[in-house]
Amino acid sequence: MAAPVAENNQQAGNPAQWSSRFAFIMAAVGSAVGLGNIWKFPYITGENGGGAFVLVYLACIAVIGLPLMMAEVMLGRRGGKSPIGTMTSVAASEERSKGWAGIGIMATLAAFLILSFYSVIAGWTMPYILSAVSGDFSGIAAEESGALFGGLLASPGELLLWHSIFMGLTVLVSAGGVRHGLERAVTKLMPALFVLLLILVGYAMTTGHFGEAVSFLFKPDFSALTAEAILVALGHAFFTLSLASGAMMAYGAYLKKDVPIARTSVVVAIMDTGVALLAGLAIFPIVFAHGLEPGAGPGLIFVTLPVAFGQMAGGSFFATLFFVLLLFAAWTSSISMLESLVSYLNEKGVSRVKAAVGGGLVAWLVGVTTVLSLNEWSGFTPLDMFARFEGKTLFDLYDYLTANIMMPLGALLTAVFVGWKMKPEHSAAELGGWHRLWFPIIRYLSPIALLIVFYFNLK
Numbered sequence: 001m002a003a004p005v006a007e008n009n010q011q012a013g014n015p016a017q018w019s020s021r022f023a024f025i026m027a028a029v030g031s032a033v034g035l036g037n038i039w040k041f042p043y044i045t046g047e048n049g050g051g052a053f054v055l056v057y058l059a060c061i062a063v064i065g066l067p068l069m070m071a072e073v074m075l076g077r078r079g080g081k082s083p084i085g086t087m088t089s090v091a092a093s094e095e096r097s098k099g100w101a102g103i104g105i106m107a108t109l110a111a112f113l114i115l116s117f118y119s120v121i122a123g124w125t126m127p128y129i130l131s132a133v134s135g136d137f138s139g140i141a142a143e144e145s146g147a148l149f150g151g152l153l154a155s156p157g158e159l160l161l162w163h164s165i166f167m168g169l170t171v172l173v174s175a176g177g178v179r180h181g182l183e184r185a186v187t188k189l190m191p192a193l194f195v196l197l198l199i200l201v202g203y204a205m206t207t208g209h210f211g212e213a214v215s216f217l218f219k220p221d222f223s224a225l226t227a228e229a230i231l232v233a234l235g236h237a238f239f240t241l242s243l244a245s246g247a248m249m250a251y252g253a254y255l256k257k258d259v260p261i262a263r264t265s266v267v268v269a270i271m272d273t274g275v276a277l278l279a280g281l282a283i284f285p286i287v288f289a290h291g292l293e294p295g296a297g298p299g300l301i302f303v304t305l306p307v308a309f310g311q312m313a314g315g316s317f318f319a320t321l322f323f324v325l326l327l328f329a330a331w332t333s334s335i336s337m338l339e340s341l342v343s344y345l346n347e348k349g350v351s352r353v354k355a356a357v358g359g360g361l362v363a364w365l366v367g368v369t370t371v372l373s374l375n376e377w378s379g380f381t382p383l384d385m386f387a388r389f390e391g392k393t394l395f396d397l398y399d400y401l402t403a404n405i406m407m408p409l410g411a412l413l414t415a416v417f418v419g420w421k422m423k424p425e426h427s428a429a430e431l432g433g434w435h436r437l438w439f440p441i442i443r444y445l446s447p448i449a450l451l452i453v454f455y456f457n458l459k
């Protein structure tokens with residue numbers, strides 16, 4: 001049986017600790033960069049009119065997301081345990097109610113629920129890699145591409161297969177532990193991902209429509225901005241930075257004392273944002289070059305891009321690169337979703353292998369209901385009696401519950417805890433000189449902004 005996570009993660013050579021600042025950055029960026037950046041960001045930007053939405057999103061990252069990330073990493077390192085263990089021990093050392101452990105419990109549940117459906121979507125990349133390699137996209141028309149995607153979603157067996165393989169990959173890394181599993185995977189996969197992305201942006205520059213994409217992404221047209229879009233931007237800022245789901249707290253617990261948290265978090269947020277923008281710069285020129293629709297929605301990269309790849313020289317190669325990239329990105333995120341639970345079980349004496357396999361199995365089982373929501377159970381909308389949930393399948397409900405309720409609520413509670421309940425000297429000891437800037441933001445600005453979001457969201 002593997003040793004439980006050490007009481008004190010600060011011993012030299014501790015296998016339950018990142019070996020370097022670089023390893024932490026790769027792990028945290030690996031968690032942050034995922035389907036959110038490459039699949040979701042481009043399509044929600046397309047749906048919400050481009051530049052103005054991007055600007056609001058950047059503001060949400062800088063003003064709310066980044067300070068919260070610093071708070072979570074700081075709490076994680078102070079507690080040195082799983083998110084549940086960390087919140088329990090930090091609340092105790094601050095002489096606050098045990099109830100604050102609820103932040104850790106909700107984060108662990110949110111991450112677990114996200115993992116269950118994330119694995120299903122991430123699974124889609126694998127049949128796309130196979131189709132790309134075998135040249136299936138060559139010359140494909142928009143209807144055929146739509147039918148291909150529709151066919152995949154309509155087939156529970158196929159979805160189940162890819163979902164199972166993806167969950168297996170996640171469990172495999174997680175079971176390996178912090179240094180031998182997580183760190184080894186992220187320090188190889190993340191640099192590969194950056195190279196792949198740059199190759200794709202390089203290609204997009206040759207399409208003759210790069211300038212059009214740049215102005216779509218960066219020229220704000222505020223008339224295209226709606227109140228709903230602002231909520232979408234904020235929700236996405238949490239999701240893309242892996243906040244309020246324990247990932248950053250769990251990873252912070254494996255961070256050495258001498259790594260500067262604030263500066264490192266800034267690097268992570270910049271890299272995450274950079275990847276989202278680069279993904280936009282890789283995708284939109286291709287979309288525009290082929291006269292396709294930027295607002296196509298969730299199918300943007302699965303329906304639209306294959307058409308574009310099918311028309312370009314070397315399309316099979318670039319399509320393969322693209323979907324491999326997406327798979328890597330999703331994989332380094334999913335392992336961080338499982339970490340909150342695995343580290344908690346590990347603390348309770350369950351071995352890492354058993355915790356990863358058990359957690360993965362239950363998440364897989366919940367994921368099966370998402371698979372079915374896309375086809376056999378697409379008419380099963382159990383909460384129709386509430387107007388807010390009308391017409392939502394189980395998958396829609398998991399997504400709504402995590403993104404619109406659990407994550408903003410967890411973020412609000414975290415901001416209140418570190419801003420009002422924790423002694424400022426304690427947070428200052430972790431954050432150094434940045435504390436003076438960070439503290440008023442997390443104490444006043446973040447909670448107010450989050451309350452406004454709740455008001456509009458639940459109104």
Ligand code: PFF
Pocket residue numbers: 031032033034035036037111114239240241242243245246247333334336337
């Ligand atoms: N940040 C990931 C993405 O953008 O795809 C999603 C995510 C990872 C959410 C880890 C939550 C989490 F704990």
